[in-house]
Amino acid sequence: MIRFEGITKRYDQQTVVSDISFEIEKGELVVIIGPSGCGKTTLLKIVNRLIRPTGGRVYINGADTAAQDEIELRRNMGYVIQQTGLFPHMTVRENIEIIPRLKRVNRADIEARSAELMRMVGLDPEQFLDRYPSQLSGGQQQRVGVARAFACDPEVILMDEPFSALDPLTRVQLQDELADLQARVRKTIVFVTHDMDEAVKIADRICLIHEGGIVQYDTVEDVMKHPANEFVADFIGRNRIWSSPAFIRARDIMIQNPVCASADTTVMRCIERMRTRKVDSLLITGENMHMLGIVSAKEVQTCADRSVPVSRVMRRQFEKVSPDENIVEVLQIVNRGGLSAVPVLDEAGDVVGLITRSSLLMTLSRPYLDEMEAATS
Ligand SMILES: Nc1ncnc2c1ncn2[C@@H]1O[C@H](COP(=O)(O)OP(=O)(O)OP(=O)(O)O)[C@@H](O)[C@H]1O
Ligand SMILES: [Mg+2]
Known part of the structure; x- marks a missing residue:
């Protein structure tokens, strides 16, 4: 033009x-x-x-x-x-x-x-x-x-x-x-x-x-x-x-290798994995990291039979965000669902990352923290 x-x-x-x-x-x-x-x-x-x-x-x-x-x-x-x-x-x-x-x-x-x-x-x-x-x-x-x-x-x-x-x-x-x-x-x-x-x-x-x-x-x-x-x-x-939170995307702040387990992993092993990796939720994936469901620590711990595959207890309905979603939208999703973390999936539904509530809050409070730092240094 x-x-x-x-x-x-x-x-x-x-x-x-x-x-x-x-x-x-x-x-x-x-x-x-x-x-x-x-x-x-x-x-x-x-x-x-x-x-x-x-x-x-x-x-x-x-x-x-x-x-x-x-x-x-x-x-x-x-x-x-x-x-x-x-x-x-x-x-x-x-x-x-x-x-x-x-x-x-x-x-x-x-x-x-x-x-x-x-x-x-x-x-x-x-x-x-x-x-x-x-x-x-x-x-x-x-x-x-x-x-x-x-x-x-x-x-x-x-x-x-x-x-x-x-x-x-x-x-x-x-x-x-x-x-x-x-x-x-x-x-x-x-x-x-x-x-x-x-x-x-x-x-x-x-x-x-x-x-x-x-x-x-x-x-x-x-x-x-x-x-x-x-x-x-x-x-x-x-x-x-x-x-300018509207310009920060999910991909900028997500954890790139979230802790996952395959659907046939036993509940027992899932509990172990969550304990050793110190996480309170686990993404359950199929081939090529395709996301099938999610479980929280509480859900696996209250499961009576720990020898069953985790696919029996996992939630198949879950909130998710795309890598390009801005973090203001992500925060709304997290708040609405009262979630502690939300998976980041690509268009095919494959896991590319995870955003935790605490990383979101850290990001959003960062300008404030910088100011504090500047004021105290
Ligand atoms: N008629 C002129 N003869 C000589 N120099 C000039 C003339 N007009 C502009 N300049 C010089 O050209 C440069 C660019 O000027 P310009 O007005 O394009 O700047 P600007 O980026 O718009 O600045 P500002 O943000 O202050 O408006 C300046 O160094 C200015 O002094
Ligand atoms: Mg000018």
Whole structure:
């Protein structure tokens, strides 16, 4: 959808963007992130040609943007900046409608659309459309800025730190709203920020820039789990993954070789095994580690005849989770069933691991523990 090919920008001798190539897919929200001065705004402005690159090309839907009329190009792209960019001497309505009117869209359609856009960003059209920007709070102005960017229903929307001047509460609220909105309308959005929390919240993919070059371009999850280098690790904060439980999967915290027994093992032997391995439940498996059932220490100990195969006493109905399930979901399953452990099974139903209640609690309390450590050291 948007393809950067060898984009370079130099001012005199200084190279501020250096040979950047990457692709953004249609309907994707990509966050460009990096320290101040790394070239984020420059890169964004090269997309709508407010800045001309020294070298390289940007293609949108396969068409070279350099070959297009730049005014036309900009009209077909939403653009939101930190200072909202609203025209102070125009009402909210006039601000939102300026581009659709320039495009000579039918008047009734424009009016219906303005009201719809206002509702979309959580503002009452009746109350706000005829006010001037100065009669709105910062957060409300920013919402109008977002509404205006969507006004001509562009395929591409560029946002340059649109929420950074807002108080933290309003900011989080607008991030949530943008994420909801994007889930509905699926525009191709390039969003610049230097706030990792913001990126984590809204991004499909993150493009991390350092000194004018890309250091990592990946999904949020992969950036957090596999930072490309020390710079990335430091930038995102090493322990961030642990404070975002939704990104931790069952496979990340499971025990990989849980204690198992085959179905024909006697109850006696099962008791022995649990005792020597110090576990309070046993996974009963068939061929290729296929999970057949589970028994707890209590269930085998209260079994009258200990010479029978464990398949007679095991539970064949049991809770299970998949390796990709996030640990918030796992915790819900464990809590709901009052379980002390839950097996992790692959699609075929074969055992790949086990998650114990205590390992879950350890994981979830880890950010807290780190803080304690930091506070006491
Ligand atoms: N017109 C210009 N002439 C010379 N240098 C410039 C010009 N515009 C930007 N730069 C330099 O290019 C570099 C990148 O600037 P850019 O605005 O893209 O950074 P940024 O990543 O958006 O930073 P911030 O997070 O502070 O907004 C900076 O070092 C800046 O000083
Ligand atoms: Mg900038």
